Amino acid sequence: MAVRSGSQRDSPPPIARADGVTKRYRRGSEPGRVGRLFGRSTPPEVTALEDVSLAIGSNEIVGLAGPSGSGKSTLLHLLAGLELPSEGTVTFQGTDLGTLSTRKRTRLRLEHVGIVFQHFHLLDSLSARGNVALPLVELGVSKSERRHRATELLERVGLEDRVTHRPGELSGGEQQRVAIARALVTDPTLVIADEPTGELDTETGLTVLEQFERVADDRAVVLASHDQPTLDIADRVVRLRDGRIDEEATARAPSGTET
Amino acid sequence: MSLRTLLARWYGVAAVGMRRTLARTTHTARQRVRFSVLGVAVAITLLLVVTGIGMGLTGGTTVQDDGIDYWIVPESGGSSSPLVSTDAPQFGSVHETAETIRATEGVDSVSPVLSQVLRVSSAESTEYVLVVGIVNDGGVDQISGVNVTGLSHHDPYYNDGEWTGEVALSRSAGATLDATEGDQLTIGGNTSFAVTSVDGDTSSAVGDVPTAVVQLSELQTLTGATAHDSADQFVVGTNDPAVRADLEDVYPSSTVNSRSEMTASQTMDSDLSVALALTAFVVAISIGTLFVVTTMGLELVADRTQLATMSAIGLSSRTQLGIIAVQILATTAIGGIVGAIGGLAGIRLTNELAMRTLTSEPIAFSHPIFGLYGVVVAVLIGICSLPVLLLVTRRVTGGVPQ
Numbered sequence: 001m002a003v004r005s006g007s008q009r010d011s012p013p014p015i016a017r018a019d020g021v022t023k024r025y026r027r028g029s030e031p032g033r034v035g036r037l038f039g040r041s042t043p044p045e046v047t048a049l050e051d052v053s054l055a056i057g058s059n060e061i062v063g064l065a066g067p068s069g070s071g072k073s074t075l076l077h078l079l080a081g082l083e084l085p086s087e088g089t090v091t092f093q094g095t096d097l098g099t100l101s102t103r104k105r106t107r108l109r110l111e112h113v114g115i116v117f118q119h120f121h122l123l124d125s126l127s128a129r130g131n132v133a134l135p136l137v138e139l140g141v142s143k144s145e146r147r148h149r150a151t152e153l154l155e156r157v158g159l160e161d162r163v164t165h166r167p168g169e170l171s172g173g174e175q176q177r178v179a180i181a182r183a184l185v186t187d188p189t190l191v192i193a194d195e196p197t198g199e200l201d202t203e204t205g206l207t208v209l210e211q212f213e214r215v216a217d218d219r220a221v222v223l224a225s226h227d228q229p230t231l232d233i234a235d236r237v238v239r240l241r242d243g244r245i246d247e248e249a250t251a252r253a254p255s256g257t258e259t
Numbered sequence: 260m261s262l263r264t265l266l267a268r269w270y271g272v273a274a275v276g277m278r279r280t281l282a283r284t285t286h287t288a289r290q291r292v293r294f295s296v297l298g299v300a301v302a303i304t305l306l307l308v309v310t311g312i313g314m315g316l317t318g319g320t321t322v323q324d325d326g327i328d329y330w331i332v333p334e335s336g337g338s339s340s341p342l343v344s345t346d347a348p349q350f351g352s353v354h355e356t357a358e359t360i361r362a363t364e365g366v367d368s369v370s371p372v373l374s375q376v377l378r379v380s381s382a383e384s385t386e387y388v389l390v391v392g393i394v395n396d397g398g399v400d401q402i403s404g405v406n407v408t409g410l411s412h413h414d415p416y417y418n419d420g421e422w423t424g425e426v427a428l429s430r431s432a433g434a435t436l437d438a439t440e441g442d443q444l445t446i447g448g449n450t451s452f453a454v455t456s457v458d459g460d461t462s463s464a465v466g467d468v469p470t471a472v473v474q475l476s477e478l479q480t481l482t483g484a485t486a487h488d489s490a491d492q493f494v495v496g497t498n499d500p501a502v503r504a505d506l507e508d509v510y511p512s513s514t515v516n517s518r519s520e521m522t523a524s525q526t527m528d529s530d531l532s533v534a535l536a537l538t539a540f541v542v543a544i545s546i547g548t549l550f551v552v553t554t555m556g557l558e559l560v561a562d563r564t565q566l567a568t569m570s571a572i573g574l575s576s577r578t579q580l581g582i583i584a585v586q587i588l589a590t591t592a593i594g595g596i597v598g599a600i601g602g603l604a605g606i607r608l609t610n611e612l613a614m615r616t617l618t619s620e621p622i623a624f625s626h627p628i629f630g631l632y633g634v635v636v637a638v639l640i641g642i643c644s645l646p647v648l649l650l651v652t653r654r655v656t657g658g659v660p661q
Contacts (some may be wrong), residue, residue: 077659080571082571082658082659083658083659102576102657103575103576106570106573106574106575106576107573107575109571109572109573110572110573110574110575111573113573115571115572117568117571117660119660121564121565121568121571121660122568123279123565123568123569124282124287124565125278125279125282125283125286125287125288126275126278126279126282130275130278134275134569134572134574135572135573135574136271137268137271137272137275137574137578138268138573138574138575138578139264139268140263140264140265140267140268140271141267141271142263142267143267143270143271143274146271166282166286166287168286168287182572183572186573
């Protein structure tokens, strides 16, 4: 796997940035008024991330490593604006996401962020092309243009003969490639991928990683993984442990490799 | 956002909603979606069958045929309809008046009409039959769906004292009395009647009342209406709308109804059928809405991961609500189409069962427009379900897809 140069890591300004971010979740739901009347107490909190700071520069691939429950996915969700931090700030191109309404954060994702999920999360009732073209519906792109752009991207990820197939008719690797095409269809500045090869066999995983390297040429990519070959494509790897950045392990890891 | 972009967006939303509905109905969520479709279809089927029976109850009781354009009926403050009156005021000197009307320019045919339910006996059976007395002037081929061309013209018994004893039977009367052409009948105790024909328009036979048509003066003799030469109404055939003004002057206290007014009156005066149709409508809307809200609500909750995915990739709440609204309306419309087919089949089945067990004629009315009615009501069910389901969508969407 080719290792990209880490020279872009100093390129200012960062696309996305987390500053002193802490994220806590409650175990279970908050008691309502009736619940409180019957003495139900507020459930305890669990800290998923604690005081994490990270800057993502343009044109760099950042890998997030760490064991299960270390907070990789939570950090990705915060960077994508899917969730808001309990403490600290997440900024995207200089805008504090905490100051934006849900509607504006959704719009920001549409225009600037592409997301690839571990479990693909394709809409099973739409064809591969329909899934890829879906974000363009929101942008009011004409039908012919939607079809053209979606087909072009599917060709780019090697699925030109699977355009009209529904997700149920595609293999895991093909579904993940459709998900990559969907993430790129709006030409985002940041692509976020959560365990993009987690559901794939080694060979298919390598094919998907090649796609990632190809698409990362002109945009920032943050990918979370346990998998060493996946992390190998990153310019730098940030290692998380128990919701915190493991500074020592991160510093030990040379560019493009993981400890 | 320009109008073109806006249109492209909403066209896309509608297309995605339709594609999702079709794919989920036929492939990805067949069982759940089909359950919703089935719920609406059952509600629409019941609606159409009950409405058909209600309309069947209305039909076949009026002196309404192709050659008749106006009805002159006495003004009445009572509750009786201008159809087959039983307790309403009657006109007098009707033969003389019929001649006057016939002399009016533009009038093609006219007949006074007297209706009575009388006991009629054939060799085989005895039944109560609606007996209609008319003056056949050759201008009208059918009265109350009975072919009257076999009756002598100009009421010979009134003019010459010559008793004809002619009676034309509707098909239902013929079947009920088991009588055919040439058979002798006893009407109201008078044994001197012979069947001239058993015929009529079967297309108007829904809810058909067994009817016998005789000469007016002969029916007046049977019912004691000769003293004032009485009849319930006049039917007039004409191609000239200007005739209406002349008809309104014939009797000082009368009303002239056109064909459309008579149809409306017929429907509205039939309280039972209107009540049945209205009840079926309200029940279908209520049951259908509750069913759709429940099944589609569960469907939306099951679909929350896909809704969250839409949010994650940047689809706004408005777009998601649009897609869900299209899915709901498309699902109920499919239910409406299935229900309409089921309803028309149900009416046919009802008539078949009724004719095998209860009646000699169909009891439920059927018309192709029922199909459209079923689909429209199904879409109304969808519209009634929308607020709750869109609220559910708002509650379950967003967050991180799990």
